[in-house]
Amino acid sequence: MSPNGKIGADAVLAKGWLGAHKWLLLRRVSQLGILALFLIGPWAGIWIVKGNLAYSLTLDTLPLADPYVLLQSLLAGHVAEKLALVGVAIVIGFYALAGGRAYCAWACPVNMVTDLAASLRRRFGIKGGARFSRATRYWILAMTLVLAAASGAIAWEMLNPVSMLHRGLIFGMGTAWAVILAVFLFDLFVSPDGWCGHLCPVGAFYSLIGKTSLVRVKAAQRSACNDCMDCFVVCPEPQVIKPALKGAGKGIGPVITASNCTNCGRCIDVCSKQVFGFGLRFNNKVADNAPRGETAALGNRP
Ligand code: SF4
Ligand code: SF4
Secondary structure (H helix, E strand, O other), X not given: OOOOOOOOHHHHHHHHHHHOOHHHHHHHHHHHHHHHHHHXXXXXXXXXXXXXXXEEEXXXXXXXXXXXXXXXXXXXXXXXXXXXXXXXXXXXXXHHHHOOOHHHHHOOOHHHHHHHHHHHHHHOOOOOOOOOOOOHHHHHHHHHHHHHHHHOOOOHHHHOHHHHHHXXXXXXXXXXXXXXXXXHHHHHHHOOOHHHHXXXXXXXXXXXXXXXXXXEEXXXXXXXXXXXXXXXXXXXXXXXXXXXXXXXXXXXXXXXOOOOOOOOOHHHHHOOOOOOEEEEOOOOOOOOOOOOOOOHHHHOOO
């Protein structure tokens, strides 16, 4: 950690404030820009995009559809229209290349809520909380699919905070506020990175889509790491960092291959040693065979 105890302070000193927040700022532009494109229609009558994150039509031409919603719909017994199938193919193609969970960091509006909770946890030193398996999200994903098949309805979408927040922002929040507040308080007080990191089936679904995606974060300069731990503290999925950052001695390459990495780029931002960068999943050879010793803290990360 930076000498004054503030996460990312060394990175600000080394790269300047903008350099140490570049990917965070770009993500907020992306998340808010996507929301603005959806809102400008109902609010100002400028219909660039019609619909919501489940299904949208851009400029009356480009269909985009959420494959997770479509899968639930098919299991519920509905027949997909051609435009929806085209929209799903485009979305799957994009996230299969870009990293499935890039959806979580770059498009999902709930990410801004959970990022705020994580930031407040760090700022006010809120420790502890419930610990449960990160695999829980896959069980919930499976449960929602079974629920759709058993009920004949896309039942989960009535409760899904991602869908509720997006629909609420466009058409009016109603009871969605309570659900979003519950997610925020859950992450703040009950479980760190609880919703996105452990429970959300949308993130679980996109992590499956992005398992072999080309765009990855890479610890190309890992031999420069000074074990400050800042990247582990800000990462919503810290377990994905250690193999790439500290695995040279075990013959593990520097590419973060774990599909639960959200490609958020925050580890790139906060590292004063410029260890990380975006790249492709190829060239994952062990170039440096002189890894620094792992700290006990690194060894104990989840
Ligand atoms: S890669 Fe090393 S130097 Fe960079 S933030 Fe992580 S622990 Fe610190
Ligand atoms: S490893 Fe880096 S890019 Fe991936 S989730 Fe963690 S902070 Fe974000």
